[in-house]
């Protein structure tokens with residue numbers, strides 16, 4: 034297994050300002066770690082039999098912009114991060130190709146429109162499972178992958194490469210403290226209800242809310258990732274005190290005024 038190519042990839046990610054990168058062996062999908070596990074047809078080797086290593090990259094969404102969500106500000110950040118992910122993954126695949134390792138990048142989402150997801154809220158590949166197997170984090174109640182650096186406030190995409198690269202270990206320490214803030218704040222009760230227990234969200238209801246916000250130009254919702262207490266970004270942005278999200282706390286009223294200001298422009 035090549036360590037040199039691993040170092041070259043992490044170097045390339047640093048050059049592209051990508052904060053998170055992890056590596057998983059394509060064979061690791063074949064050993065279920067919990068249920069429901071990834072069905073066979075969604076696994077890397079089913080999609081591209083030549084793949085040896087799966088590379089996952091992650092870019093965070095900035096917490097202060099997310100705090101205005103749903104808003105045009107978060108909507109634009111989301112689009113920017115998506116573009117950066119797709120462009121960076123394509124560039125890393127090109128980089129590997131020129132070094133003798135044919136590689137392909139996957140789209141960071143993989144659906145044509147939110148209307149498609151209302152009918153069938155599933156894509157052909159799961160980046161959160163890939164990120165989990167590449168050692169980047171653990172699953173939370175909100176069905177997001179929580180990372181030590183940014184909690185769930187990070188978006189991922191995945192590359193398949195023919196290079197055999199030393200994998201990262203799966204993270205064992207559970208980062209979700211089950212505070213249920215994500216469940217309580219969800220405006221459509223899509224998280225942690227009786228029909229959809231821990232870690233399984235009501236995808237259709239969630240997608241329907243997203244579609245309504247999309248018509249108002251202020252999708253995605255983002256509330257369940259905003260209130261997650263996990264992530265060092267909370268320390269960096271001075272957001273350890275979760276009372277900040279309580280509208281009734283006078284101490285933080287100026288933040289709420291600022292967020293309401295942003296929310297009243299740019300969308301419907």
Ligand code: B12
Nearest residue numbers: 069070071141155156159160177178188189239240253255
């Ligand atoms: C479809 C989709 C949506 C839909 C449906 C929501 C949902 N709950 O999944 C909508 C548009 C509503 C949505 C919303 C959001 N999404 Co979204 N979404 C996706 C997308 C495109 C596909 C997911 C998928 O179908 N994967 C394939 C299936 C096989 O795997 P899976 O979904 O991971 O599901 C497995 C398990 O979770 C479990 N399972 C899940 N639900 C259920 C339900 C039942 C009944 C059962 C039995 C099992 C089960 O079984 C599956 C197989 O193991 C991915 C991008 C991607 N391609 O991975 C992003 C993605 C998952 N979303 C992401 C994000 C951030 C969000 C939002 C926070 C919005 C935002 N951008 O601010 C919200 C959060 C919603 C939530 N709490 O779940 C990120 C997650 C990053 C992270 N840190 O984990 C992803 C990975 C996008 C990215 N490129 O980073 N999303």
